[in-house]
Amino acid sequence: MTDDLDEIGKLTKVKLKNLDKCFYPDAGVTKAHVIEYYVTLAPKILPIVKDRPLVLTRYPDGIKDAQLGKTSFFEKNAPGGTPAWVKLYPIYSPTSKRDVNYILCNDLDTLIWLANLAALEIHMPFSTIHEINKPDLLFFDVDPEPPATLDDAAEVALQLKDKLLALGLTPFIKTSGKKGLHVVIPIEPEHSFEATRAFVHQIGIELAKNSDLIVSEFKDTKKPGKVFTDYLQNSPMRTMVIPYSLRPTPEATVSTPLEWSEVQKGLNPTDYTLFSVSKRTSNPWKEIFSKRCKLEI
Amino acid sequence: MEQQEENLEQDQEKTSASAPSRSIWSGSITIGLVNVPVKLFSMIYDKGVSFHFLHKTDGQPLKYVKMCTKDDKIVPWNEVVRGYEVAKNEYITFEKAELDAVRPESDKRIRVSKFVDYFSVDPIYFDRTYALLPDKSKDAYTLLLNALQKTNKAGACRITLRTKEYPALLHPYKGALVLTTLRYAYDVVDPRDFEKLGKLEEPQKAELDLAVKIVKDLSGEFDITEFKDSYMEKVQELVKQKAKGEKITVTQTPEVEVKGLMVALRETLKQLEKK
Numbered sequence: 001m002t003d004d005l006d007e008i009g010k011l012t013k014v015k016l017k018n019l020d021k022c023f024y025p026d027a028g029v030t031k032a033h034v035i036e037y038y039v040t041l042a043p044k045i046l047p048i049v050k051d052r053p054l055v056l057t058r059y060p061d062g063i064k065d066a067q068l069g070k071t072s073f074f075e076k077n078a079p080g081g082t083p084a085w086v087k088l089y090p091i092y093s094p095t096s097k098r099d100v101n102y103i104l105c106n107d108l109d110t111l112i113w114l115a116n117l118a119a120l121e122i123h124m125p126f127s128t129i130h131e132i133n134k135p136d137l138l139f140f141d142v143d144p145e146p147p148a149t150l151d152d153a154a155e156v157a158l159q160l161k162d163k164l165l166a167l168g169l170t171p172f173i174k175t176s177g178k179k180g181l182h183v184v185i186p187i188e189p190e191h192s193f194e195a196t197r198a199f200v201h202q203i204g205i206e207l208a209k210n211s212d213l214i215v216s217e218f219k220d221t222k223k224p225g226k227v228f229t230d231y232l233q234n235s236p237m238r239t240m241v242i243p244y245s246l247r248p249t250p251e252a253t254v255s256t257p258l259e260w261s262e263v264q265k266g267l268n269p270t271d272y273t274l275f276s277v278s279k280r281t282s283n284p285w286k287e288i289f290s291k292r293c294k295l296e297i
Numbered sequence: 298m299e300q301q302e303e304n305l306e307q308d309q310e311k312t313s314a315s316a317p318s319r320s321i322w323s324g325s326i327t328i329g330l331v332n333v334p335v336k337l338f339s340m341i342y343d344k345g346v347s348f349h350f351l352h353k354t355d356g357q358p359l360k361y362v363k364m365c366t367k368d369d370k371i372v373p374w375n376e377v378v379r380g381y382e383v384a385k386n387e388y389i390t391f392e393k394a395e396l397d398a399v400r401p402e403s404d405k406r407i408r409v410s411k412f413v414d415y416f417s418v419d420p421i422y423f424d425r426t427y428a429l430l431p432d433k434s435k436d437a438y439t440l441l442l443n444a445l446q447k448t449n450k451a452g453a454c455r456i457t458l459r460t461k462e463y464p465a466l467l468h469p470y471k472g473a474l475v476l477t478t479l480r481y482a483y484d485v486v487d488p489r490d491f492e493k494l495g496k497l498e499e500p501q502k503a504e505l506d507l508a509v510k511i512v513k514d515l516s517g518e519f520d521i522t523e524f525k526d527s528y529m530e531k532v533q534e535l536v537k538q539k540a541k542g543e544k545i546t547v548t549q550t551p552e553v554e555v556k557g558l559m560v561a562l563r564e565t566l567k568q569l570e571k572k
Contacts, residue, residue, distance in 0.1 A: 004559045011562045019555060036558040043568045080386045081366035108569060 013085065014112045023062035023120065026250040029274055034246065035115040040278045041244045042108050044257075048243055048285060051128040053089045053102030055239050056119035063120070063248040072248065076100050079117070086110055089129050091237065104129070120246045123239035126196075127189060132236070134189040135196045136292070138169075139240055140203070141230035142181040148213070148225045153181045154263050156214055156227045159207055161260060170291045172284065175269050177247035177255035182240055186288050187295045195297050197234035204229035243285055246274060257284040312522045314342045316428075322458060323432055324405030326441065326467065326474075333441050334432040335407070337458075340475065341425050346532045400460040407467065407476065409452035415468050418451070422479040424463070429474040438474065445469050 008016065019032040038045070056075045064071065078088050078101045087106060090099035105111050105122075114122060126137040140160060144153040157173055160183055164171045169185045176182055187196075204216035213227050221228045233240060241247070241255045249270075256272035259282060320336035327333075350359040363372045379396065380388030431438035445451065445468065452467035456476065463478040488494060500508075 004555045008555060008559050008562060011559070011566060019558075032555050032558050036561045039558065039561040039565050042565050046569075077386070083369075084367045108565060 012112050013083070013109045014116050016112075016116055021062065023059065023118070024250065024252040024274075025062065025064055027252040027273065027275075029252045031116075031118070033274060034118075034120065035112060037246070037274045037278050038111050038115040039108070042111050044283050044285070045111065045242060045244050046106065046108070048288065049105050049122070049124050051104060051106065051130060052124040053091060053129065053132075053237070054105055054114075054242075055123040055125075056103070056114065056117070057121035057123070057248070058118050059120045059248060060118045062118075063250075075119070076102060078103050083113070086113060091132070120248060122242045122245045124242045125237050125239050126184075126193075126234060127236070131189040133193065134191060135193055135234065136187060136189040138185040138187060138196055138200055138295070139231075139233050140183040140200060141176070141233060141240070142183060142227060143176075143221070143230050144179055144227045145222060145224055146179075148227050150175075150179055150181070150267050150269060151265050152213060152225075152227050153179070154265065154267050156207070156211070156229065157181045157183055157263055158260075159211065159214075160203070160229065161263075163203060163207060169293045169295070172257065172288055173260060173263055174243050174255055174257040174285070175253075175267070175272055177241065177245070177253040177269060177272070178249065179269065181263070182255070184240075184288075186292045188292050191295060191297060193235050196295070197231055199295065199297055200229075200231035200234050204231055244277065256280075259284045314344075320430070321427075324407065326407045326409060326429070326452075326454075328409045328441075328452070331437070333437040334434065335429040335438065335474070336432045337476065338428040338430060340428045344529065345526065346529050401457050401462050404457060407454050407456045407465070409454040409467060411453050412445075412448070412450040413453050413466075415449065415451040415466070418466055418479070421485055422464075422482075423466075424478040424480050426470075426475050426477045429467070429476055442469055442472075442474050445474075 005016075016035065019030065019035070021031045023029050023031055023034055057072055058075055059072045061071045078086065082088070082101075082103075087104040087110070088101040089104050090101050092098070093100045103110070103114070105114060126135040126139055127133065128136060142153045142157050142160065144150065144156075161171050161173070164183075164185060169187075171183050171185050174182050174184075191199075201216065204214070207229060208214040208216040213225075215221065215223060215226045215228050216231075218228075218230075218232060220226060221230070232238070243255060243257045245255045247253045247255060251270045252274040253269050254272050254274060254277040256277050317339050320338050322337035323335070324337075325332040325334050351357060352359055363374075363377060364370065365372050378390045378392060380390050382388055429438075454465050454467050454476075456463055456465050456478070458478070464481065465476050465478045467474060467476050469475070
């Protein structure tokens, strides 16, 4: 064990602490498991989060009682003690009237450092620092309201896919890790968030016209049994959980990129957990940034 | 030397701690125009168990160094300033000299402002007790001690110890004057401010009668010597055994498995290198 730790010390700059701490009591997941998980998935995660200012949800004591909000917190500003080698990107915050130093995760050590901070959940915006106000992703949050289920969300996502393909766009999909699905489309960063938000909203409106299941307006989100295609996150520094982010669920579920062929009835978010996802060999979002579409608005 | 050994013998029997030989402060109790010269001695020990950290491989003591959290470099003292956190991660800095300039200096006085009933002071405020012994002349000291014993009063006073000013209570204890420093009112929480406590319901009479009966049945005299620090005793027993060279088996908590992490790290580094 100490030999292994010495070896680990040679492979990463991060000083790992409290590796035996239990993060997911029901699933028996320790901090060591979480770091191992993010290390394993790093080759799939790093190309997608590159140059995106990240927002963290940290669970220093694991997810026990996490719903109380007392044992977890959002973090945008790099915390005190951030090592010098972690890349930061300042964005002026009008509400707190100062620069917020966002963390960029462009290398393995930074990802390990985030895991070591107990940042179980990592969120990313829909633009990069190169064009921070011009989104390079369109985002549909397909969100079923009970009794609507993930099956209903899958049905809506498939309709959405057909619609997007017909427009010449290439959609990618992942589970949210909770009850919904996330559909994103890589685009050339040349429009404003206002424009992409309106575009995503319009698609939702058109889908809702032909479906009793789908609602496109925020005011209808709590209607039981409906699926909302949420467009509102398409805004500056609004975020989604990154692909392969862990979620604070008892099973340690993961927001998992899927092949479209996997999107079908019987889809179960709890099938995609820290343990099962680290064994998945497929990489459905591998080509995401080589397939950028030019969005004609 | 002989004297010391005798003291050690006595300690085995005694339940109290041994008296220190050096005072930590000297000055006067002042009551109006009257001065009573005294020396202040520690009366409270924080025993417990303490260990030194040693380097496992060569047994050498370890020292603490101040390290910069940004580059992990050791920072020399002349590069250290004090930071007062005004908001999360925002500090106002001070040099040591700036703070020393505003520190209160001990004026060598225990200033009694009035005499109060000792039992009227809530023990929650009691902080630390020191023994006061007469300095030079015993007359004034004896007079004050007797007067307080006769009236059952305690002197409410102020004292500056090192660089901090404390409220304190001057009172007789087992034939001597002692000084108990007090906590400030703003350092103590009012339990009514715990939201979790909420409003408590009146209990049922029958239930209360039973509870009162249990309390009465278990009532007795308080004896502090009934309480022992069992952890300290066990450690001292272990120390004795170790000193004699006895082998001690420790039941360990299972160690965390990090082999998977190491393997994953190697594999990922290999994959990332390829790109």
